[in-house]
Amino acid sequence: MKKQILNYGFFKNMFFVSMKKNKKVAIIMGSQSDYSTMKNCEQILKRLKVNFETKIISAHRTPDRMYRFAKLASKNNFSVIVAGAGGSAHLPGMIASMTIIPVVGVPIESKKLKGLDSLLSIVQMPKGVPVGTVAIAETGAFNAGLLAASIISLSDSKVKKNLENWRKSQSINVKKKPK
Numbered sequence: 001m002k003k004q005i006l007n008y009g010f011f012k013n014m015f016f017v018s019m020k021k022n023k024k025v026a027i028i029m030g031s032q033s034d035y036s037t038m039k040n041c042e043q044i045l046k047r048l049k050v051n052f053e054t055k056i057i058s059a060h061r062t063p064d065r066m067y068r069f070a071k072l073a074s075k076n077n078f079s080v081i082v083a084g085a086g087g088s089a090h091l092p093g094m095i096a097s098m099t100i101i102p103v104v105g106v107p108i109e110s111k112k113l114k115g116l117d118s119l120l121s122i123v124q125m126p127k128g129v130p131v132g133t134v135a136i137a138e139t140g141a142f143n144a145g146l147l148a149a150s151i152i153s154l155s156d157s158k159v160k161k162n163l164e165n166w167r168k169s170q171s172i173n174v175k176k177k178p179k
């Protein structure tokens, strides 16, 4: 009987450890120059108390790093990947092709075409491999964080509560009349 109780406790702990571990967001980006935009994603995830890790992974400059990250993402307990890229922005699509973890793509505002190139590269994924695409630049990075938190909230009641409270505070802060 005692042994059974011990076994039950062991499996219960294992279950909660794995549930807890599985709630990390990966924020990845193609270059250091993307970080000022992707900080907006970090900002909202911190506010909502969502665990995340941030990395630079370039599809064309560090293809091996990209491959290793995507292949090990599930084993490393990431449950959402937010990928920011600019120009011919293939990073989110390449990552999505190698994992079934949801991928949210953030189009970085490029110097030449103001991010339209990034947006079209990310949003126009061919049928069969989806990338959820948000708005260009800071707004997109922030919303990608909110979307990642929404996905996490499906299995994390604390994050759900934080997200609900954040929405409420957003509504309260809208004045009824303009000044």
Ligand code: RP5
Binding pocket: 029, 030, 031, 032, 033, 034, 058, 059, 084, 085, 086, 087, 108
């Ligand atoms: C992409 O090329 C990055 O995502 C970045 O937005 C863009 C320009 O990179 P840098 O030349 O600034 O490193 O890989």
